[in-house]
Amino acid sequence: MPSTAPSHPRPQASPRLWDISPLVAPDAPIFPGDEPYRLAWTARLAPGCPVNLSAITLSPHVGAHADAPLHYANDAPAIAEVPLDAYLGPCRVIHALGAAPLVTVEHLRHAEAALPPRVLVRCCEKADTVWNPAFTAYAPEAIEWLAARGVRLIGIDTPSVDPADSKALDSHQQLRRHDLRVLENLVLDDVPEGDYELIALPLKLQGACASPVRAILRELTP
Template sequence: MTESKWIDISQPLTNDMAHFPGDTPFDYSLTYSIEQTGSVNVGQMTGSLHTGTHIDAPFHYDSKGKTIEELDINLAIGKAKVIDVSDAEKITAETFQGYDFKGISRVLLHTSLPNNPNRFPDKMPDLDPGVAPLLKEKGVKLIGVDMPSVDAPDSKDLATHHALYDNGIFILENLMLDHVVPGDYELVAVPLAITGADASPVRAVLRSLS
């Protein structure tokens, strides 16, 4: 039997990629070239930790919350269910009726938002805070979305961030799921151990369990 291949569901980090309005854009450049050093190219990068595919730490929306290096990396490794909710402009607890979450503690939502890393969306599907208690009841510990945020870009109260946090559910954002068939997978999306940070970029990958 041939082993399933890993599927990359991360946004490539490029200098022309979209970023959250008002935030620091991503930039990669060479600090030194081989011509300068005589031996190696050395690069540098700058940009918001919320650019591209990333995991939020609770510190992002709670000054007393854990920072990214304090999170259990096992949250981002293990069985995940990809669910197609692309027919819903408002994703509610009812959206998840009929799904079997047995043995699954990570849920990835393929929404109606097209995967386009070079354009920040004018409008995104609404993820209702009411999904959090239901997902907690189902044993979910991490939710991933193919949107820049689980809340609207102009939200100040971040109701869905806080509802998920209050129910022990961590947040993975800016996934690329247009090319992924709904079903059960093994997920790896480990954050960097950036001391004191509110988020971290990840290289998120899936491998089919079917």
């Protein structure tokens, strides 16, 4: 006799997440002269104290972070004033392994078709865990090329879109010219090339030139 027990739909698996943020720690690599991460305890759990309470100091450029336009232009918006929509939505990860010293248009052309508004470029086989002044950056022409294709946010798995010794900050100035947002210091070591949902919201830090982000990629579902 056929079973009369009610059938229940199988629960759907949650979309996979990739955490693309490095650990923020006292030894995290930073630009020389930048403020490292420090943590101090202002209260500890004990008789008469019901909580642990910590205080932190750091440059907002430690770890994965979003630069504000104020970082590279006076009288430009601080991070608390920047609209959030660019930091959330469809995103493409493009591999440009071996690109050095700059990511150029030629490193991006193979992934040009139907570009979403957010593009993250993986340059490193393995993200640096110590300061490396020879990191790969963006060629200004590559940023202009992406902007012309409707890209609104770019990212990279190195400390900056400009070389460490740049004084003109030509790539940052391209961001300003095209009103693009940027994420730096991402970790894309285990992320296959392809399309995802990006979630990387900056903190609402009054007057700050940047903000740490907890950047993640979420698998797209049909």
